[in-house]
Amino acid sequence: MSYLNHYSYTIEKFxxxxxTYIKGTSAASQLISECMLYSLTAGxxxxxxxxxxxxxxxxxxxxxxxxxxxxxxxxxxxxxxIHDDLPCxxxxxxxxxxxxxxxxxxxxxxxxxxxxxxxxxxxxxxxAALDSHDNxxxxxxxxxxxxxxxxxxxxxxxxxxxxxxREMSLESLDYINCHKTGKLLMASMYAGAVLGGANEMELxxxxxxxxxxxxxFQIVDDVLDVVGDEQKLGKKTKGDxxxxxxTYPALLGLEETKTRxxxxxxxxxNLAKALSxxxxxxxxxxxxxxxxEY
Amino acid sequence: MSYLNHYSYTIEKFxxxxxTYIKGTSAASQLISECMLYSLTAGxxxxxxxxxxxxxxxxxxxxxxxxxxxxxxxxxxxxxxIHDDLPCxxxxxxxxxxxxxxxxxxxxxxxxxxxxxxxxxxxxxxxAALDSHDNxxxxxxxxxxxxxxxxxxxxxxxxxxxxxxREMSLESLDYINCHKTGKLLMASMYAGAVLGGANEMELxxxxxxxxxxxxxFQIVDDVLDVVGDEQKLGKKTKGDxxxxxxTYPALLGLEETKTRxxxxxxxxxNLAKALSxxxxxxxxxxxxxxxxEY
Numbered sequence: 001m002s003y004l005n006h007y008s009y010t011i012e013k014f015x016x017x018x019x020t021y022i023k024g025t026s027a028a029s030q031l032i033s034e035c036m037l038y039s040l041t042a043g044x045x046x047x048x049x050x051x052x053x054x055x056x057x058x059x060x061x062x063x064x065x066x067x068x069x070x071x072x073x074x075x076x077x078x079x080x081x082i083h084d085d086l087p088c089x090x091x092x093x094x095x096x097x098x099x100x101x102x103x104x105x106x107x108x109x110x111x112x113x114x115x116x117x118x119x120x121x122x123x124x125x126x127x128a129a130l131d132s133h134d135n136x137x138x139x140x141x142x143x144x145x146x147x148x149x150x151x152x153x154x155x156x157x158x159x160x161x162x163x164x165x166r167e168m169s170l171e172s173l174d175y176i177n178c179h180k181t182g183k184l185l186m187a188s189m190y191a192g193a194v195l196g197g198a199n200e201m202e203l204x205x206x207x208x209x210x211x212x213x214x215x216x217f218q219i220v221d222d223v224l225d226v227v228g229d230e231q232k233l234g235k236k237t238k239g240d241x242x243x244x245x246x247t248y249p250a251l252l253g254l255e256e257t258k259t260r261x262x263x264x265x266x267x268x269x270n271l272a273k274a275l276s277x278x279x280x281x282x283x284x285x286x287x288x289x290x291x292x293e294y
Numbered sequence: 295m296s297y298l299n300h301y302s303y304t305i306e307k308f309x310x311x312x313x314t315y316i317k318g319t320s321a322a323s324q325l326i327s328e329c330m331l332y333s334l335t336a337g338x339x340x341x342x343x344x345x346x347x348x349x350x351x352x353x354x355x356x357x358x359x360x361x362x363x364x365x366x367x368x369x370x371x372x373x374x375x376i377h378d379d380l381p382c383x384x385x386x387x388x389x390x391x392x393x394x395x396x397x398x399x400x401x402x403x404x405x406x407x408x409x410x411x412x413x414x415x416x417x418x419x420x421x422a423a424l425d426s427h428d429n430x431x432x433x434x435x436x437x438x439x440x441x442x443x444x445x446x447x448x449x450x451x452x453x454x455x456x457x458x459x460r461e462m463s464l465e466s467l468d469y470i471n472c473h474k475t476g477k478l479l480m481a482s483m484y485a486g487a488v489l490g491g492a493n494e495m496e497l498x499x500x501x502x503x504x505x506x507x508x509x510x511f512q513i514v515d516d517v518l519d520v521v522g523d524e525q526k527l528g529k530k531t532k533g534d535x536x537x538x539x540x541t542y543p544a545l546l547g548l549e550e551t552k553t554r555x556x557x558x559x560x561x562x563x564n565l566a567k568a569l570s571x572x573x574x575x576x577x578x579x580x581x582x583x584x585x586x587e588y
Contacts, residue, residue, distance in 0.1 A: 022444075024444075026449075026453075026469075027457065028449055028452045028453035028456060028457055029444065029445070029449055029452075031452055031456060032444050032448065032449060032452045033444070036444070079409075083405055083406075083409060086402075086405060088400070088401035088402045088405060089402050089405065106382070107382035108382045108383050108455055109452070109456075111377055111380060111382060111383065111405065112377075112448055112451060112452055114409070115373075115377060115408070115409075115412065115448055116443065116444040116448045118409065118412055118413065119412065119439065119442055119443040119444065119448060120443055120444060122416045122435075122439050123436075123439040123440060123443050126432065126435050126436045126439050127436065129423070129432055130429065130432050130433070130436060135424065138420065138423055138424050138432075139424070141416075141420050142417075142420045142421065142424060145413065145416050145417045145420050146417060148413055149410065149413040149414055149417050150316075150318075150323070150326050150327070150330070150410040150413065150414060151323070154326065154406055154409055154410045154413060155320075155322055155323055155326060157406060158322045158323075158325055158326045158403070158406055159320075159322035161402055162322060162325060162403075163321065163322055175320075
């Protein structure tokens with residue numbers, strides 16, 4: 001089976017599991033559930049849950065035990081998109097080819113659906129930790145909580161909306177992206193490895209690689225915002241230029257940015273060799289990420 | 295020492311602990327920390343942390359072990375106020391006598407500060423659970439997570455903004471309030487009892503009492519919105535009438551509502567007698583809640 005087939009197959013198993021964590025009975029409960037599911041099932045590459053599931057599996061952990069954490073990390077990613085799209089933030093109408101949450105359900109429900117997804121992520125992980133016999137689940141939850149929080153993704157978002165400027169340095173841009181995108185991607189890999197039982201040395205190495213994967217992902221995103229196809233991406237491009245945001249292509253030029261992508265890709269593949277696990281899935285994911293068109 | 299003195303003394307010990315959980319180093323980190331602390335330290339009665347600390351203490355638990363959960367529940371309460379006050383929700387400019395978060399820091403930061411407080415609450419509880427030697431901490435976190443989530447407080451908020459009408463029944467109003475206010479107040483008491491080591495029978499009884507305390511709290515809030523003093527309350531009154539919200543006074547009339555408060559108070563005090571602990575603190579809190587002017 002090709003890696004892309006394996007990827008699709010895994011995600012096809014994952015997605016029906018994911019939606020079982022959201023249920024509604026009363027009218028109000030059905031409304032918030034519908035609103036959360038609308039964004040959660042709107043597609044998306046499922047890169048974070050996939051990395052978590054793969055790292056857990058590679059270190060010998062089970063699919064079933066890692067599912068709640070894969071679900072939680074996708075819920076956290078989705079809540080961040082819903083809140084980022086709000087009129088008071090990036091003010092985006094379109095996401096994954098569909099109207100954004102606040103366009104479809106109103107701003108009030110979009111705020112609450114985001115809150116609901118973040119809270120549900122922690123409910124799901126807490127339940128899993130209570131079912132667990134060791135503290136791997138708690139450690140995975142700790143990793144994800146920190147990466148999503150005010151020293152991680154939320155900090156990146158604050159830096160992005162408040163400290164972006166056309167004159168910023170490469171270091172500052174890396175700082176924003178490391179937090180805004182890098183931390184949660186790193187946490188997907190790290191939490192998966194924790195759940196699978198990786199030792200401290202392996203974990204530290206996974207962390208190093210994780211940040212680089214996150215950076216790669218963001219740089220490719222920036223390139224797609226310049227050269228990408230709106231149809232394939234399912235969102236408006238050229239948004240960074242419109243919002244006067246500094247991007248890698250704006251700072252380095254398109255060609256040097258593409259060179260940086262290639263260098264990062266090589267660096268990750270090289271670092272991956274030091275891990276004790278079969279890293280075919282990681283190599284395939286990195287290749288897919290750096291060549292992706294959407 | 296009178297109970298009110300004891301209350302003030304405990305909160306004076308609690309508040310400096312609470313702020314240590316929020317720190318910022320970089321500029322962006324300082325900004326989000328400042329914004330979270332602005333709302334977290336804007337006063338408030340600290341009813342939820344106080345109930346949690348008292349129940350934990352009454353069942354034999356330590357102050358130190360219960361602090362992270364008391365902090366977490368106050369963070370969750372505060373995040374819900376910040377998001378409730380947003381222009382797309384209740385659109386309030388004033389809270390506890392000060393400009394609301396979005397007036398002071400802008401809507402984008404208010405959304406992120408709310409997200410940050412919710413996420414930090416779970417970071418704090420996860421750390422505490424990792425430090426703990428039994429699963430009481432995890433069970434307390436589970437209680438708080440459920441009460442705050444889409445079957446609890448968030449559901450109540452959805453019901454409040456989407457299913458409020460002038461013609462609603464007393465049952466529907468109780469349903470909204472039980473979720474919007476009752477669940478988190480109940481969870482404060484229940485989580486405290488869990489941390490203190492209460493057995494299942496006691497916990498079930500604490501749950502019953504907790505919902506009634508939550509309802510009492512909300513009914514008094516409704517009365518204060520009609521007859522309260524804006525100066526003492528630190529927020530605009532008559533907001534419910536302005537927003538065409540059904541309240542207990544609107545539904546039952548002011549006198550019958552006051553009778554219901556007295557009945558609930560008596561019921562709680564009576565139920566409290568069946569608990570195995572010294573419930574003086576609960577009696578004092580309930581009396582304070584039902585006579586409060588702010």
